[in-house]
Amino acid sequence: MTPAIRIENLAKNFGSTAAIRGVSLEVPAGRVLGLLGPNGAGKTTLVRMVSTLIRPDSGRILVHGHDVVREAARVRPLIGLTGQYASVDEDISGWENLYLIARLFNLRGRKARARADEMLERFSLTEAGKRPVGGYSGGMRRRLDLAASLTGDPRVLVLDEPTTGLDPHSRNSLWAEVNRLAGQGTTVLLTTQYMEEAEALADALVVIDSGRVIASGSTAELRARLGGQMLRIQPEEPGDLARICQVLVAAGHTEAAVMADEGRIQLPLTGGGSQLTAVVRTLGEADIPLASLDTHIPSLDEVFLKLTGPAAREPVAARSAA
Amino acid sequence: MSSLVRHSLALSRRNLRKSLASPGQVLDTALMPVVLSVIFIYAFGGAIAGNSADYRQYLMPGIMALNHTIVSRTAGIALNTDFSSGVMDRYRSMPVARSAVLIGRVSADSVRLLISQLAVFAFALLIGFRADNGLLPTLAAFGLLLLYGIALCWVNAFIGLAARSIDTVQSVSTIAMLPLQFGSSVFVAPNTMPDWLRVFVEHNPMTLVVDASRNLMIGGPVAASAQGALLWIAGLIAVFLPLSVWRYRART
Numbered sequence: 001m002t003p004a005i006r007i008e009n010l011a012k013n014f015g016s017t018a019a020i021r022g023v024s025l026e027v028p029a030g031r032v033l034g035l036l037g038p039n040g041a042g043k044t045t046l047v048r049m050v051s052t053l054i055r056p057d058s059g060r061i062l063v064h065g066h067d068v069v070r071e072a073a074r075v076r077p078l079i080g081l082t083g084q085y086a087s088v089d090e091d092i093s094g095w096e097n098l099y100l101i102a103r104l105f106n107l108r109g110r111k112a113r114a115r116a117d118e119m120l121e122r123f124s125l126t127e128a129g130k131r132p133v134g135g136y137s138g139g140m141r142r143r144l145d146l147a148a149s150l151t152g153d154p155r156v157l158v159l160d161e162p163t164t165g166l167d168p169h170s171r172n173s174l175w176a177e178v179n180r181l182a183g184q185g186t187t188v189l190l191t192t193q194y195m196e197e198a199e200a201l202a203d204a205l206v207v208i209d210s211g212r213v214i215a216s217g218s219t220a221e222l223r224a225r226l227g228g229q230m231l232r233i234q235p236e237e238p239g240d241l242a243r244i245c246q247v248l249v250a251a252g253h254t255e256a257a258v259m260a261d262e263g264r265i266q267l268p269l270t271g272g273g274s275q276l277t278a279v280v281r282t283l284g285e286a287d288i289p290l291a292s293l294d295t296h297i298p299s300l301d302e303v304f305l306k307l308t309g310p311a312a313r314e315p316v317a318a319r320s321a322a
Numbered sequence: 323m324s325s326l327v328r329h330s331l332a333l334s335r336r337n338l339r340k341s342l343a344s345p346g347q348v349l350d351t352a353l354m355p356v357v358l359s360v361i362f363i364y365a366f367g368g369a370i371a372g373n374s375a376d377y378r379q380y381l382m383p384g385i386m387a388l389n390h391t392i393v394s395r396t397a398g399i400a401l402n403t404d405f406s407s408g409v410m411d412r413y414r415s416m417p418v419a420r421s422a423v424l425i426g427r428v429s430a431d432s433v434r435l436l437i438s439q440l441a442v443f444a445f446a447l448l449i450g451f452r453a454d455n456g457l458l459p460t461l462a463a464f465g466l467l468l469l470y471g472i473a474l475c476w477v478n479a480f481i482g483l484a485a486r487s488i489d490t491v492q493s494v495s496t497i498a499m500l501p502l503q504f505g506s507s508v509f510v511a512p513n514t515m516p517d518w519l520r521v522f523v524e525h526n527p528m529t530l531v532v533d534a535s536r537n538l539m540i541g542g543p544v545a546a547s548a549q550g551a552l553l554w555i556a557g558l559i560a561v562f563l564p565l566s567v568w569r570y571r572a573r574t
Contacts, residue, residue, distance in 0.1 A: 051415040054574050076417040087408030089336065091343040096336070103332035104418050106325060132343065148412065 002065045004029040004156050004187035005050060010059035012045055012211075019045040021211040022059070029064075029155075032178070032188040034202030036195065038308045042211040043191040044084060047160045050189060051081045063156060080154030084161050086141040087148075090134040094125050094144050097133060098151060105152040119147040123177075139170025146177065157181060159190045163197060175200050195304045209308045222303060230296045231279060234264040236289040241265060244288055251282040269295065326419045333413075333426025334433075337400065341434060347396060351438040355389040356445055362509060363449070370510060375450070382446040383463065383536040384508035387528060389442050390435055390471035391499040397431045397475040398482025402491045405483075405573060424570060428475045435471035439464065453539040463538035466551060470531045473555045474499075476562035483569035502528040527554035 005027040012020040020042045027033040037043050048054045050061055052072045060067055066074040088097050098119050102112035120129040123143040128136060133144060142162065149157065159178070163171040178201050182188055192198050198205050199219045207215040207222070215222055235244060241258050244265050248256040253275075256267045269275055276295070283290065341347050359381065362370075367377035401424075404410045413423055443464075453460040478495055485491045505519070506528035512520045523529055531554070533547040 048411075048574075051411075053411055053414055073417065076415060079415060081412060081415040083408045083411050085408050087412045089340060089409060090407075092336070092339045096339055100332055100336045101412075101416075104329055104413070104416055106328070108328075152416065 001029065003027060003062075004031075004064060005033075005189060006062040007046075007050075008059050008061075010046070010049065010061065011057050012042075012049065012054070013057055014045075019211055020049075020056075023208065023211070023213055024059075025206050025213065025216070027156075027187055027189055029187050030182075030185045031203045032182045032190060032201055034198035034205045035189065035191040035208060036193070036198050036205055036304065037191075037208040038193060041208045041308070043208065044160055045211075046208070047081075047158055047189065047191055051079055051158055052076055077152065078154060079156045079158055080149035080152060081158045082142075082145050082149045082160065082162055084164065086138075086145040088133050088141060088144050091132055093130050094133055094136070094140075095120060095129040097144060098147060101148045101151045115151060119151055123147045137170075139166055139173070142166060142170065142174060143177075146174065150181075154186070156187045156189065159188065161191055161193065164193070171197075207304070207307050214307055229269045231267045231269050231276065232264050232292075232294050232296055233267070233283070233290065234292045236291045238263050240288050244283070244286070247282060247286045247288075248279065251278070253279060253282075326422055326425075329418050329422035330425040330429060333422055334430040337427060337430035338433060340400070341396070341430070351389065351393045351434065352441060354392050355385050355438075355442045358388065359385050359445070359449070366509075378446075378449065378451055379540050380511075380536070381509065382442075382451040383539050384506075384532045385446070386439055386442050386467055387470060387532045387535065388503055388508055389438055390467065390474055391502050391528075393435050393438050394431065394471055394474035394478050395495045395499065396434070396478075397427055398478035398480070398491050398495055399488065401427055401479055401482040401570075402485065402488050406488065420571060421567065424479065424566060427479065428472065431475045432468070432472055435468055435475075439467055439471070455537075455539055455541045459538040459544075463535040466531060466538070466548065467535055469555050470527070470551065473527075473558040473562075476559055476566055479566040480562045480569060483566055483573060502526065507532055525550075527551065527558070530554060 003026045005025075007023055007025050010020050010023045011018070023042075023046065025033070035043050035046065045054070049056050050063065050068065052068050052075055055069050060069070062068070063075045063078055066078070068075050088094075089100075095116050098116035099112055102115040102119075107115050117126075117129075120126045123146065125140060125144060125147070128140060133141060136144065146162070157178075162178070163174055166174065175197070178188060178190070182201070188201070190198075190201055202219070204218055205216060205222060206213055233244060235241060241260065241263070245256050245258050248265070248267065253267055255270075256265055259266050267279065271278075280293075283293075362381055363374050363378050367374040367381070371377035371380060410423070414420070453463075477498065481495050481498065482491050485494055501522075505523055506526045507523060508528065512523040512529065515523060527550075530547045530550040534544055534551045536542070537544045537547070
């Protein structure tokens with residue numbers, strides 16, 4: 001089956017700055033892909049290329065098999081775009097906004113009016129529909145924006161940071177709507193800076209940083225691959241850190257590392273419970289006073305920070321290339 | 323009806339709705355010509371033409387053209403704002419012909435030009451201006467003024483699309499319109515000016531349009547100025563329409 005979105009070796013430069021450097025990914029039809037990355041990672045650039053707004057320098061993007069550059073006119077009816085800022089007209093009413101979009105989708109007269117009414121109703125904006133959008137709350141604007149993007153019944157919905165700046169209530173109702181659409185078979189490409197949002201909405205994740213894919217997979221896969229269970233050991237005396245580490249390495253736990261800033265030793269537990277028992281025995285034999293000993297599963301936010309943090313950038317890139 | 327026509331109409335309607343909803347735009351176009359005519363006729367009229375009544379006849383057709391230099395600026399300002407607000411991203415990601423956005427803009431502005439032109443003319447009649455030369459020549463003047471306003475819309479559309487920030491658009495369009503407004507025969511007859519300036523003023527499109535319109539309304543030779551005016555209008559559109567389309571396509 002043709003994927004809804006297929007991106008091959010995509011690259012885009014702005015002047016001498018490389019915004020996207022060799023991204024490939026696929027979104028199967030009917031799935032939700034979360035594109036995760038910090039500010040400036042290239043998320044918006046990528047989304048704008050998928051939406052036919054800017055052209056790639058090299059590589060290509062196919063939407064349901066159609067090239068976004070050569071067949072832009074065939075791609076545009078398939079996609080609905082909700083940009084980072086609610087792109088609605090402030091000085092006219094919500095209804096006028098949707099009526100215009102319906103007209104631009106070639107609905108005429110009564111049909112266009114009915115479509116505007118229907119979309120207002122669906123997004124709980126009927127009451128506010130006659131008022132100028134300038135007086136809407138942030139959440140209402142976002143809903144109107146999404147309503148406009150869905151007026152043409154797109155098969156692929158592109159959402160660029162859809163909940164940035166929204167209060168938790170508005171965010172939840174927007175999430176519910178996206179999940180509903182996904183349930184009906186709409187393909188969604190979603191960018192976000194929030195792991196929580198990606199987890200709530202996406203079937204699969206692609207993490208990008210500095211224009212490159214640095215990790216991809218399901219949320220569970222990413223967590224397992226990048227942040228399994230971690231043993232944390234804190235001695236009573238910070239001066240003992242180095243000694244503990246030596247003892248553990250000598251006993252075969254070669255991945256033990258001193259986290260001097262946090263005043264503790266960290267050791268990934270790859271060997272399960274028997275490894276934990278062995279570590280405890282080694283520590284007991286060394287007879288060093290400990291303040292605490294615990295195991296920790298990193299949250300997805302920690303995984304994300306670890307992947308995209310400036311300090312982690314080089315080793316992680318090397319890891320994903322290997 | 324082709325989809326280009328329907329899309330252009332839909333966008334034109336949207337632009338007019340936005341104009342109506344913006345008190346600034348309405349005031350700008352209605353008040354400015356009124357204030358300028360009152361100041362010039364009653365404060366400076368005596369000094370410039372000997373008496374206010376003669377000066378009124380001289381000035382009012384020029385005020386109609388001057389009004390267009392103000393009204394047409396909206397074309398550039400609105401296009402620039404649509405890009406920065408993200409609305410343009412939506413249109414351009416939709417199956418809407420690229421040209422429909424520009425046609426919808428300039429056609430809405432043509433309606434605004436026509437309405438404000440009629441309003442200024444009504445005000446002129448109210449303060450005593452008389453188009454003594456008859457109905458048909460006066461209508462011809464209306465047509466010429468409207469075409470001139472449309473040509474100025476394309477100049478402003480280009481400015482709005484070429485400049486990044488709205489501040490740049492505002493100042494560039496103000497500066498671009500200044501020589502038209504004051505380096506022309508709108509307020510003062512060119513034969514009172516020094517030679518170097520007169521050469522500029524006599525070839526200014528504004529002078530040609532205003533002279534032709536004035537003489538069409540109150541009587542006087544028309545052929546040379548009307549011909550020059552039409553050439554200028556055709557030339558401005560021939561240059562700035564393609565330039566606007568080019569900038570619109572290239573803009574990201």
